[in-house]
Amino acid sequence: MSPAAFETFATLLKTQSGLVIGTDKIYLLETRLGNLLKREKLNDLNQLAEKLRQPANDRMARDVVEAMTTNESFFFRDDKPFVHFRTHALPRLVAARPPGSTIRIWSAASSSGQEAYSLAMIIAESRAVLGDRKVEIIGTDIARDQLIRAREGLYSQFEVQRGLPVQMLMRYFRKEDSSWRINDSIRSMAQFREFNLLSDPRSLGRFDVVFCRNVLIYFDQPTKSRVLGGIAGVMPADGLLYLGGAETVLGLTTRFAPLPAERGVYGVVAAATGAPAGRMAAAV
CATH class of the missing domain: 1.10.155.10 (Chemotaxis receptor methyltransferase CheR, N-terminal domain)
Incomplete structure (x- = not known):
C-alpha cells in the first residue's frame, strides 16, 4: 500500500x-x-x-x-463496574431521585448490545429498590450492522458463555436453534440509536450514568478530551462515568475526578468545590 x-x-x-x-x-x-x-x-x-x-x-x-471499528463486547465485561453500578450507583440515585422520576443510562459505543442488556438485567433484578422510578437505557454506536444486531437481541452460544451467569441465561433468554434470544421484557428496556461520539451528545438528552468503556483508547489526546467534555455536559452534578480499566480522565479533563478506591469510576466535578459530587455522595 x-x-x-x-x-x-x-x-x-x-x-x-x-x-x-x-x-x-x-x-x-x-x-x-x-x-x-x-x-x-x-x-x-x-x-x-x-x-x-x-x-x-x-x-x-x-x-x-x-x-x-472494533466491536468487541460481551456480557458483564470485567464485572466490577456492574457490581459497583448495582451496589453503589443505583442505591445512591434512588436516594437522590424522587418517586416517579426517570433515571437515564447511556451505553456509549454499545456495539452489539451486551453492555446495555447487562445493565437492563441488573435493573430488572432491582425493581424493589427502584420503586416506581423509571429507567431508560440508551445504547449508541456508529456501526449500523451492530445496531441491528443489538436490536434483535440474538446471540450465539459462544457470546452467551462470555461473562453471562447461567442463571441469567435461563431467566432472560430463550433458545432459538443454536442461538439465544434475550426476552422481550429485557429487550424493551434498551433503545439503540446511531450516534458518533465526535458529535454533540446533547441531542441524546441528559444522563445520570454513562458507560463509555474501552473506547477512549482508540482516540488521540485532543479527541479524548473533546469526548469527555461532551459527556460531562449532559450529566448532572451527581452523575457517574464508567471507563475501561486501561482508561483515565487524568490529564484530559477537569470535568471528572476518580472516586476513591474505585478503578474506572468517575464523578462529575462540582465547579464550586473542585471535588466530584460522586465522592461526597458515596460517603452518605
Whole structure:
C-alpha cells in the first residue's frame, strides 16, 4: 500500500470516527477491509483509497469506518463496574431521585448490545429498590450492522458463555436453534440509536450514568478530551462515568475526578468545590 493510500485511510478514520491508526496497523486495514475489496471487485487497498478520494463516496467511506471499528463486547465485561453500578450507583440515585422520576443510562459505543442488556438485567433484578422510578437505557454506536444486531437481541452460544451467569441465561433468554434470544421484557428496556461520539451528545438528552468503556483508547489526546467534555455536559452534578480499566480522565479533563478506591469510576466535578459530587455522595 502506498503512503498516499495509507494517508487517505488514516485521515478518513480520524475525521469521521476519531480512530487513530499508525503504519503499524496496516495489517488491520488489510484484514478488515478484505471483504469490502471483494464486494467492490478491487485488487488492493490502493484502488480502494483512490475510490474514496472520488466525489460522492459517502457510502463507501461509511463502509470503511464500520469495517475498521472494533466491536468487541460481551456480557458483564470485567464485572466490577456492574457490581459497583448495582451496589453503589443505583442505591445512591434512588436516594437522590424522587418517586416517579426517570433515571437515564447511556451505553456509549454499545456495539452489539451486551453492555446495555447487562445493565437492563441488573435493573430488572432491582425493581424493589427502584420503586416506581423509571429507567431508560440508551445504547449508541456508529456501526449500523451492530445496531441491528443489538436490536434483535440474538446471540450465539459462544457470546452467551462470555461473562453471562447461567442463571441469567435461563431467566432472560430463550433458545432459538443454536442461538439465544434475550426476552422481550429485557429487550424493551434498551433503545439503540446511531450516534458518533465526535458529535454533540446533547441531542441524546441528559444522563445520570454513562458507560463509555474501552473506547477512549482508540482516540488521540485532543479527541479524548473533546469526548469527555461532551459527556460531562449532559450529566448532572451527581452523575457517574464508567471507563475501561486501561482508561483515565487524568490529564484530559477537569470535568471528572476518580472516586476513591474505585478503578474506572468517575464523578462529575462540582465547579464550586473542585471535588466530584460522586465522592461526597458515596460517603452518605
